Amino acid sequence: MVLVKEITAGSTIAVRGLDLQLFWQLNQLAPNSLVTIADLNINKGDGLFPYCQLPARNALKSVLTAYGKPLTINSAYRSVIAQAMLYSQKQRGLIDNLVGYPGKSDHQKGASLDIEEWPEVRTLMTSHGWRWTYGNKDAMHFDCTSDDIRDIRPDSIKAFQKLWNKANPNNQIAEDGDLGEQTLKCIYNSPSEGFSNVGYPRVLKLTTPSQQGKDVGELQLALRKAGIPLEQANQVFDQETDKAVKAFQESKGLSADGVVGQQTRTLLELN
Ligand SMILES: [Zn+2]
CATH class of the missing domain: 1.10.101.10 (PGBD-like superfamily/PGBD)
Known part of the structure; x- marks a missing residue:
């Protein structure tokens, strides 16, 4: 079992097990909040979790059609857990990237993409429903401008709170969709491979200390x-x-x- 707060590697792959459980729980709470982009003409960057909201998928699809070649997506949806993992590493001085307080990042809406080939497709993107939000400060980052984008962040925090409560019946927290210090602490203290008893399988592998159950x-x-x-x-x-x-x-x-x-x-x- 490796807790989220103990992870030292930069890639969000390290929390994929817990992420998949969160994704499952979110879908129970608010079905079809996120859809896959894995089937589109994209190259998947290291650690990509290939999901976003439907309007963002549609806007990406129209760019791909116009571009006629695959695009490399480095980041799409990032869960509150992945963001908390990065934030914890920033707090421990392991990384010094622009990592915002978890719960606030645009990637957690599932309406942002980081695109490797941004110089070539910037104009195509902005004419197909994307905003080049931060300019050269964060050049590969684009946000979908569709009015149909929903703020799914409170739902996804609530989904985590539900998972935590299922796994920790004697240490319940409020399911209020708000990322206060208590919920952040619970994310930090969650096993990165996922919980053993929440109704969706965790990722089983050799860890120290060993997984049991x-x-x-x-x-x-x-x-x-x-x-x-x-x-x-x-x-x-x-x-x-x-x-x-x-x-x-x-x-x-x-x-x-x-x-x-x-x-x-x-x-x-x-x-
Ligand atoms: Zn970004």
Whole structure:
């Protein structure tokens, strides 16, 4: 288990497990708040979480059609968790980027894009419903100007508060959609791989200290069922479990990274 406040790497990939749970919870609260852009003609920058609001997707699509080539998107939707992770790193002096207080960033609306090829497409963007908001100060950043963009930030903070309360029945917080100090502290103290007991799977992998729980036990039994030898099904994600996951991934032609994400879960029939 690695807490959000302990992460030292810059990439928001580090909180992807928790992010996916938040995304799931947000969709229960406010369906279709965000849609994917992964199917569009884009190159995905490192750590991209390829979602935005529908009007922003449509505006991006029209730019891509006019441009006729793929665009590299470095950042689209960033959850309050990803933003909190970066903010914590800024507070600890690990990074000195322009990181705003979580909850305030435009990327958390799902209506902003950071585009690598900004010099080539700036004019196309501004004539297809995008604003070059910060000029050269943050040159790759564009905001969608559609009136149909909704401020989904309170919903997404509420979604986190709901997740926290499900995972911590003895330490409840207000589900008010407001990012006060208490909620920020709770984000910092959440496991970056996700919670083990909120109704949506966390990302299982080898961590220090080790992940434990029923979900790890189910994984171990599924590995055995798939013919991977595993001596103990002890509900602890230990070295042996890590080896077994990698052996399974290798046998299926996946990259053997020991991380139990969606693809590995599906092949193990864990869904
Ligand atoms: Zn940006």
